Amino acid sequence: MAKKDDGSRVRDALRVGDELPGPGSTPVGPGKKAKALAGLESAGERLSALQEALYAEGTAGSSRRLLLVLQGMDTSGKGGTVSHVLGLVNPMGVRYAAFKKPTPAELRHHYLWRIRKQLPAAGQIGVFDRSHYEDILVPRVSGLLTAAERKRRYAEINEFEAELAEAGTTVVKVFLHISPEEQLERLKARLVTPEKRWKYNPGDLEARSHWPAYQEAYADIFEKTATPHAPWYAVPADHKWYRNWAVAELLIETLTDLKPRFPEPDYDVDAELAKLKGVGVRS
Numbered sequence: 001m002a003k004k005d006d007g008s009r010v011r012d013a014l015r016v017g018d019e020l021p022g023p024g025s026t027p028v029g030p031g032k033k034a035k036a037l038a039g040l041e042s043a044g045e046r047l048s049a050l051q052e053a054l055y056a057e058g059t060a061g062s063s064r065r066l067l068l069v070l071q072g073m074d075t076s077g078k079g080g081t082v083s084h085v086l087g088l089v090n091p092m093g094v095r096y097a098a099f100k101k102p103t104p105a106e107l108r109h110h111y112l113w114r115i116r117k118q119l120p121a122a123g124q125i126g127v128f129d130r131s132h133y134e135d136i137l138v139p140r141v142s143g144l145l146t147a148a149e150r151k152r153r154y155a156e157i158n159e160f161e162a163e164l165a166e167a168g169t170t171v172v173k174v175f176l177h178i179s180p181e182e183q184l185e186r187l188k189a190r191l192v193t194p195e196k197r198w199k200y201n202p203g204d205l206e207a208r209s210h211w212p213a214y215q216e217a218y219a220d221i222f223e224k225t226a227t228p229h230a231p232w233y234a235v236p237a238d239h240k241w242y243r244n245w246a247v248a249e250l251l252i253e254t255l256t257d258l259k260p261r262f263p264e265p266d267y268d269v270d271a272e273l274a275k276l277k278g279v280g281v282r283s
Contacts, residue, residue, distance in 0.1 A: 010249040016175070016222045016232040023179035024238035029245060036245040043248040044088035050252065051125055053260035055093035058123015060263030063168035066254065067119070067126040068247075071133055072176030073214060074204040075186035076237045078129045081176065084244040085251070086127055095120040098129035111135040111153075112160055122168070125251070132157055133221055141213045154224040165229035172254055173230060174247060175218060176237040180211055 013028035014021070021027040030036040057064060068086075070078040079098075086094050097118035106114045112132055120126025136153050139145040145153070161171055187208075190200040207214065226232045233250055237243045 009253060010246060011231075011233065011253050014233040014235060014246060014250065016226055016234050020175075020177055020234045021236050023177045023182065023236050025236050026239070026242050027236070029249065030242070033239070033241045036239075036241040040084070040088075040241075040245050040248055043245070043252060046252050047085075047248055047255070048089045050255040050260060051089040051093050053262055054125070054255065054258070055090070055123040056262045057260050058121065061122075062263075063122050064170070064258065064260070065120045065122055065124050065126065065168060066170045066172065066251070066258075067128065067164065068251065069128045069131045069133070069171065069173040070176065071131060071174070071218075072237060073178055073183060073211075074201075074207055075183045075190075076176035076178040077240060077243050078176060080240060081244060081247050082127055082129060084240075085248045086125070088248070089125070093124055095124050095126045096129065097127070099131060099134060112156065115160075119164070119169070126169075132160070133225075136221060137214065137217050140217045141207075141210050150220075154221075157225055158227060158230075161225075161227065161230040170254060170258060171230040172250060173225075173232045174250065175222070175232060175234045176243060177234050178237040180208070182238040183208065 010028055030039055054064065054066070070081060072078055082096060086096070095118070099114070099118075102111070102114065115128075115132045118126070118128070136145070136150060136157075140150060164171055187200070187204060190196045222232050235243055235246045235250075
């Protein structure tokens, strides 16, 4: 993992490697809350401009789009990231999907069936709050997948993401890395704060009891499914302010490399301006 350097590219510093950054660390960028909040405000302007250009491209026939996949343990901040980062851009250009326990109807199909239905359209930024990776994580920890079945699903997912890339989708996979100590504090906060109790799920304690197994499962996922066209990034998530800043910068760097362009008009601008001068308003 790269050492902290404000001049480093965020994707280079947070790309998953041999070791994950500490959940409470700030491996690149601002190390203090005030600076991160100021940076996020600036990032909002840049992200909004890039998203608008991508959306405009899509209206003109471009097939390019971006898919942000958010994974992490309960309370790691998937919903908070969506609110604070994607809330900075025009909602018309965003497609959000949260994947919970499959319904009986969904279970009658291949596990990627419900994923495909929620893919972003051309010009959109898609956001998956949990994703197809839940179909490896949960069954694995629950003992419902054999090693051979996991291997098959890894291959299917890699093929699926390669297919997305070939069709014009840039995939950005983010693991929100939270510590068990910080998770405990957030779970407590959901119980003692009345307006947060709706977020609490007693089932979260079951997942928490299997913490080491989930970490092992994630490590295996990173090893088996990190590819050049769909890399994994590990974002320290103990500090919400750093998490939000880092994900915003990951999106900005990715979109900047895509260089989305506003389409050229298919009409004569000067002629249309001339027409406007002669068009009055009917009473």
